[in-house]
Amino acid sequence: xxxxxxxxxxxxxxxxxxxxxxxxxxxxxxxxxxxxxxxxxxxxxxxxxxxxxxxxxxxxxxxxxxxxxxxxxxxxxxxxxxxxxxxxxxxxxxxxxxxxxxxxxxxxxxxxxxxxxxxxxxxxxxxxxxxxxxxxxxxxxxxxxxxxxxxxxxxxxx
Numbered sequence: 001x002x003x004x005x006x007x008x009x010x011x012x013x014x015x016x017x018x019x020x021x022x023x024x025x026x027x028x029x030x031x032x033x034x035x036x037x038x039x040x041x042x043x044x045x046x047x048x049x050x051x052x053x054x055x056x057x058x059x060x061x062x063x064x065x066x067x068x069x070x071x072x073x074x075x076x077x078x079x080x081x082x083x084x085x086x087x088x089x090x091x092x093x094x095x096x097x098x099x100x101x102x103x104x105x106x107x108x109x110x111x112x113x114x115x116x117x118x119x120x121x122x123x124x125x126x127x128x129x130x131x132x133x134x135x136x137x138x139x140x141x142x143x144x145x146x147x148x149x150x151x152x153x154x155x156x157x158x
Contacts (some may be wrong), residue, residue, distance in 0.1 A: 106133075
């Protein structure tokens with residue numbers, strides 16, 4: 001398993017028991033940003049692909065389609081097609097692979113309410129659980145709180 005450590009202003013990959021991996025370093029010993037980004041993306045995509053395969057055993061696609069047909073839709077296109085207004089999509093996330101934990105005390109519903117009150121046209125909610133510490137519960141909490149379009153931000157592999 002690969003974790004990320006922060007040393008000064010530079011991030012470097014750490015393998016298992018804390019050994020530094022130099023495979024992503026350039027000749028000067030600094031992280032190659034492109035390799036790092038691709039490594040993180042590939043890791044996340046593989047993890048999410050496995051999660052989809054596991055969840056398919058418990059939730060059939062037909063059930064998801066039935067839920068989608070009966071829920072109330074909050075169209076983003078309709079919301080942003082009003083002229084004369086600047087539209088902002090506010091993002092809610094607890095952490096990121098590069099910055100680590102962003103908010104120790106994290107309340108997606110409270111953040112969504114603040115963004116809606118400030119005039120956000122939509123709310124983007126990160127739901128990827130390992131690297132962004134997101135959850136579907138965060139998405140549901142935001143939906144219960146605001147009547148705005150919500151974008152689920154995740155890595156979906158099927």
